[in-house]
Amino acid sequence: MRLTFIRPMEPELVEQPPKGDGWSHEVKFDGYRTQLIKDEDGIRLHTKTGIDWTKKYRTIAKEAAALNADSFIIEGEMIVTSDAGFSDFHALRSAIARRPQDLYLVAFDLLYLNGQDLRDMPLSERRDVLQALVPVGRHIQFSEALPGTGDAVYHLACEATLEGIVSKRLDSVYRSGATMNWRKIKCYVEAEMDIIGVQREAGKPAMVLMAEKDRYMGGAFVTFKADKRQALWDRVQGKVGAPPPKGLKKQKVEWLKPGLVGRVKFLKGEETLRHASLKGFRDESD
Known part of the structure; x- marks a missing residue:
């Protein structure tokens, strides 16, 4: 079965992080939203709007082929890191053109795996499966949730000069388009x-x-x-x-x-x- 690009679920920009313990908080990486697909036709990587950039991301494609699954759709952010270890948006374009080996795909969601559409599963369960799929220490990395309340995580992210955080309802299903179930809070x-x-x-x-x-x-x-x-x-x-x-x-x-x-x-x-x-x-x- 050939898998097709799925229009992304988009977090709404808000002023303050949500309160309560029903949320997951992740670093907002400064890069290009990317969808990674594997099926019987091989590996493909798409931009946020569905353009095929597999050739630009060939090192990530090669690593993705080794993931232990017959088929999947993984969502992530393509980044390059600065000397300080932070995602560096301004260096990303030149890295894609000249240093593709420096690219990292930070994977944060799993929409499809081995013939199963996972979009109706709660986010927390999708991410558990994703974390088990992604090996540690490679160029495809799992986007870890940050411990603590939304306010505390946001404060620490801004203190560390990160771009911000993304907060997601742990029980949220995946639906294309803008949603308040995912929220981005920028520094x-x-x-x-x-x-x-x-x-x-x-x-x-x-x-x-x-x-x-x-x-x-x-x-x-x-x-x-x-x-x-x-x-x-x-x-x-x-x-x-x-x-x-x-x-x-x-x-x-x-x-x-x-x-x-x-x-x-x-x-x-x-x-x-x-x-x-x-x-x-x-x-x-x-």
Whole structure:
């Protein structure tokens, strides 16, 4: 029987980890979601959207062929690790192209095994079977659950500068698409960026628009108290009047001349600012 790609189950992004003991908490690895299939036609590895990347992941495919099962569908995250041992998303693309032997597949779920569809089994049971299938110390690794409450695991993950955690209901069955039975909780980071514009509309939260090395990063909410907010607007007033940056001719934006720098807090591991807030600012002309 030829197995086909199954559309992934997707965790919802939430602000806080769930409470209670009915949850499993895993590290949120910073890589490419990957589905590993073995059937009578051999080994295939698919991206999150179902594209066949077996040739790119040939070292993982070779190792997968040695797993002790006739057929399976394993879900995992393809990663490469940094010198510190953390998943390094920025190094992943070059590793795929030039150093495929450095890739690891962190396996976190098992959807099918030896002719049996496991998606109606509780997550805890699927993971027990998966852990028994995956040998220790290879490039296909089992994603261990972290001990402790959601709050404690999340705190430790952020202290360790990880991207965040994924919390999953232990009794959850596998269903394709977005679900609150799986939740991802990302850690926040802070960085300084240039404030290039301001959006102030009546009845809406004020926002500053940020750029890093001339690359537009998105907006950050201004949540200062009245006196600090007024100090920011005073600085802004002296810099209003710059032309809109290329490709950013937004309505109702006051574009600013260079010099105003903001310290912004935002979700780690995103291409642009998400859930971002302005924490401080300085004027480089001072």
